[in-house]
Amino acid sequence: MAEEKKGRAVATKTAASIPKFVRGNLAATLKAKEEGKKVAYAYIADGQDEIMRAMDIVPAWGESFAGVCAAKRDAEKYLQKAESDNFSRSLCTYATCTIGFDMVREELGGGAVPDAPWGGMGRPDMILGSAQLLCDPRFKWPQATQHYLRDVPVFVGSMYYPPFDPKMDHHEQEKFYVKYATEELRECVKFCEKHTGKKMDWDRLAQIVELSDRTWDLFIDTYELRKAFPTPMDTGDAMNTMVPLTFNLGTQEAYDFYKQLYDELQQKIANGEGVADPEKYRLIWAAGLPSWFALGDFQYFNSKGAVFPVEVTYRGCEKIERLELPKTNDPLEHIAWRWVRYWTHWYDKARKRPGSLPKVERIIEYIEEYKCDGVVFHSAFSCRSWHAGIIHQAETLKKVYREIPILILEGDIVDISSYNEADTHNRIDAFIEAVDSYKKRMN
Amino acid sequence: MINYFAGVDIGSTMTKVVIYGEGIRAMIIGPTGPEHRKLANKVMEEALIQAHLKFEDLSYIIATGYGRINVPFADRQVTEITCHAKGLHSLLPTVKTVVDIGGQDSKGIKIKDGRVVSFVMNDKCAAGTGRFIEIMADSLGVPLNDMGRLSLTADKPAMISSTCTVFAEHEVTNQLSGGETLPNLVAGIHESVATRVASLVKKLNIEPDVAITGGGAKNIGLVKALEKKLGCPVLIPPEPLITGALGAAILAKEIFEKYTKEGQVPERSKSGLQEAKFFD
Ligand code: SF4
Numbered sequence: 001m002a003e004e005k006k007g008r009a010v011a012t013k014t015a016a017s018i019p020k021f022v023r024g025n026l027a028a029t030l031k032a033k034e035e036g037k038k039v040a041y042a043y044i045a046d047g048q049d050e051i052m053r054a055m056d057i058v059p060a061w062g063e064s065f066a067g068v069c070a071a072k073r074d075a076e077k078y079l080q081k082a083e084s085d086n087f088s089r090s091l092c093t094y095a096t097c098t099i100g101f102d103m104v105r106e107e108l109g110g111g112a113v114p115d116a117p118w119g120g121m122g123r124p125d126m127i128l129g130s131a132q133l134l135c136d137p138r139f140k141w142p143q144a145t146q147h148y149l150r151d152v153p154v155f156v157g158s159m160y161y162p163p164f165d166p167k168m169d170h171h172e173q174e175k176f177y178v179k180y181a182t183e184e185l186r187e188c189v190k191f192c193e194k195h196t197g198k199k200m201d202w203d204r205l206a207q208i209v210e211l212s213d214r215t216w217d218l219f220i221d222t223y224e225l226r227k228a229f230p231t232p233m234d235t236g237d238a239m240n241t242m243v244p245l246t247f248n249l250g251t252q253e254a255y256d257f258y259k260q261l262y263d264e265l266q267q268k269i270a271n272g273e274g275v276a277d278p279e280k281y282r283l284i285w286a287a288g289l290p291s292w293f294a295l296g297d298f299q300y301f302n303s304k305g306a307v308f309p310v311e312v313t314y315r316g317c318e319k320i321e322r323l324e325l326p327k328t329n330d331p332l333e334h335i336a337w338r339w340v341r342y343w344t345h346w347y348d349k350a351r352k353r354p355g356s357l358p359k360v361e362r363i364i365e366y367i368e369e370y371k372c373d374g375v376v377f378h379s380a381f382s383c384r385s386w387h388a389g390i391i392h393q394a395e396t397l398k399k400v401y402r403e404i405p406i407l408i409l410e411g412d413i414v415d416i417s418s419y420n421e422a423d424t425h426n427r428i429d430a431f432i433e434a435v436d437s438y439k440k441r442m443n
Numbered sequence: 444m445i446n447y448f449a450g451v452d453i454g455s456t457m458t459k460v461v462i463y464g465e466g467i468r469a470m471i472i473g474p475t476g477p478e479h480r481k482l483a484n485k486v487m488e489e490a491l492i493q494a495h496l497k498f499e500d501l502s503y504i505i506a507t508g509y510g511r512i513n514v515p516f517a518d519r520q521v522t523e524i525t526c527h528a529k530g531l532h533s534l535l536p537t538v539k540t541v542v543d544i545g546g547q548d549s550k551g552i553k554i555k556d557g558r559v560v561s562f563v564m565n566d567k568c569a570a571g572t573g574r575f576i577e578i579m580a581d582s583l584g585v586p587l588n589d590m591g592r593l594s595l596t597a598d599k600p601a602m603i604s605s606t607c608t609v610f611a612e613h614e615v616t617n618q619l620s621g622g623e624t625l626p627n628l629v630a631g632i633h634e635s636v637a638t639r640v641a642s643l644v645k646k647l648n649i650e651p652d653v654a655i656t657g658g659g660a661k662n663i664g665l666v667k668a669l670e671k672k673l674g675c676p677v678l679i680p681p682e683p684l685i686t687g688a689l690g691a692a693i694l695a696k697e698i699f700e701k702y703t704k705e706g707q708v709p710e711r712s713k714s715g716l717q718e719a720k721f722f723d
Contacts, residue, residue, distance in 0.1 A: 430524035
């Protein structure tokens with residue numbers, strides 16, 4: 001039986017509309033059949049959003065559904081289901097939660113799952129994986145899913161970007177990576193054409209990509225308003241407001257959402273309305289996916305006068321002009337450049353500071369621009385892509401930048417057995433004291 | 444006139460009170476029961492008797508430790524991380540890294556001028572805490588206080604490979620029936636805890652001097668094992684259990700003096716030292 005927790009109160013009105021978005025996305029996967037549309041299992045930051053939108057394929061986002069299960073504290077049944085077929089608890093719990101859900105749905109004949117949080121996801125017609133450089137689950141999760149959905153075709157593309165090497169100039173290499181990524185996207189289009197029986201409308205795709213670019217720009221303009229003192233919105237809300245960018249990219253609704261958020265934040269700034277009253281400490285959420293079942297911890301920070309005006313997590317875009325993308329008429333090549341440059345545009349900066357790393361440069365840039373007094377990481381044990389490098393990032397940050405207080409929270413994205421509220425709050429208390437003494441020392 | 448201050452540290456197994464004036468005036472250590480508030484009350488009374496003071500003589504009181512919110516007569520609550528750093532710095536000012544091995548958790552704290560720079564905590568698993576040693580002592584039938592001394596007579600510490608406390612208990616009893624000597628097993632248990640604590644603390648980028656506090660500091664076998672794992676000597680403060688309470692008392696003094704310097708009076712708890720009900 002799920003242990004329902006009262007939802008986290010959001011600071012902005014706009015963020016309060018997010019559950020509607022998420023429910024809408026899930027409902028669309030269930031309604032798709034009636035509307036004669038195809039459903040694809042999709043994975044975030046895949047570069048394939050716009051292809052799906054242009055071909056009227058309805059994405060079913062496993063990460064989003066697993067997050068809903070976790071937030072409703074109703075994931076255990078799916079985790080256990082996957083575990084019963086020998087999936088280890090230490091595997092990505094987004095993957096195991098959705099695989100467990102797939103197993104249940106298949107046992108029920110493939111239709112709607114009666115007690116699934118917010119109705120669950122519809123059975124996919126295809127699986128559109130995208131491995132990138134993220135982690136092993138991004139390769140294996142789609143394939144493992146097919147083990148239970150034998151008739152569902154799988155495509156796993158990869159959009160790599162040059163790894164950072166301080167001795168190497170990545171500018172030379174970028175074009176090869178872009179070429180590779182573009183080809184992968186082209187294969188994805190062919191795969192979608194084959195399984196939808198439709199041809200890609202390239203003009204439509206170009207328009208959608210252009211809308212995505214504008215959404216990226218607007219997203220950053222909106223989030224940069226959070227530099228204000230007091231900040232009008234913190235990471236607690238951002239873990240919600242990331243939804244349109246992450247799951248609805250290339251849609252007008254996503255763009256409109258950020259326009260509304262932009263207006264609301266401007267209004268809050270004009271009224272001097274902050275998240276914490278008074279705002280005493282400004283923190284950066286420097287890495288890690290959150291514990292979806294414990295988003296209330298952001299309010300615990302707020303209750304101590306601590307706010308997060310900025311986070312790295314789910315800020316999966318940048319102002320297009322800052323990326324200095326080469327001109328191209330091929331929308332797929334544009335997506336590839338946007339993806340590669342999103343990662344590499346911190347490389348030059350990192351190379352200039354001996355011992356630094358692009359991810360650390362990004363954190364330093366945000367600390368400086370958003371005037372942060374402390375750094376919080378969340379090490380979600382089952383997410384290897386974030387979890388693995390956190391200590392290294394924290395150490396590098398201290399070495400190349402300064403002895404800023406750092407808190408590494410430990411937990412998971414979905415698996416609530418990793419979490420203890422009292423101990424987490426105890427750590428937060430100790431951290432806030434350290435930040436307080438750091439601020440006094442710096443002053 | 445001397446002003447007096449108190450620090451109350453409610454840990455998971457022990458409650459400690461320090462009364463501080465120009466120096467330590469009294470210190471009391473008692474077991475933590477399920478009713479933290481009542482016990483804090485009682486331990487404080489004992490400390491006041493030892494210090495020849497009345498409750499009204501205390502100018503400011505800080506509670507720390509896991510049970511800190513259950514001390515109604517405390518004027519402020521501060522975490523044990525800050526208090527340990529403060530207390531230890533007053534005792535051993537050259538220390539930059541503190542390893543605290545308590546009854547149910549362990550932590551590492553980096554300090555600079557008595558302030559916390561960073562910290563790490565293990566509050567998720569008993570394997571790197573005093574509780575692990577306690578459980579093993581119990582299953583081996585060795586009094587807890589003898590564990591340290593016994594381990595020093597080992598010729599080859601046994602390898603305890605299980606991380607899980609329950610499985611390790613099996614492993615230890617199996618090895619015992621397989622003929623392993625008691626000293627080697629006890630030394631192996633200490634090495635196992637020391638390995639886990641060291642890997643936790645190494646996340647902090649350890650800088651000497653290193654000190655150990657908490658109940659673990661009273662176990663010479665564990666201290667030796669930790670020195671081996673960290674590769675450096677470890678200092679032990681004169682009374683390693685009271686650093687948190689001492690730090691709380693010193694912090695109480697600093698806060699009080701800061702207020703009085705500004706011509707103000709810090710806000711005090713309304714609750715006297717009367718017995719409190721746990722769930723009122
Ligand atoms: S391991 Fe982390 S990055 Fe990889 S799929 Fe899971 S949540 Fe995403």
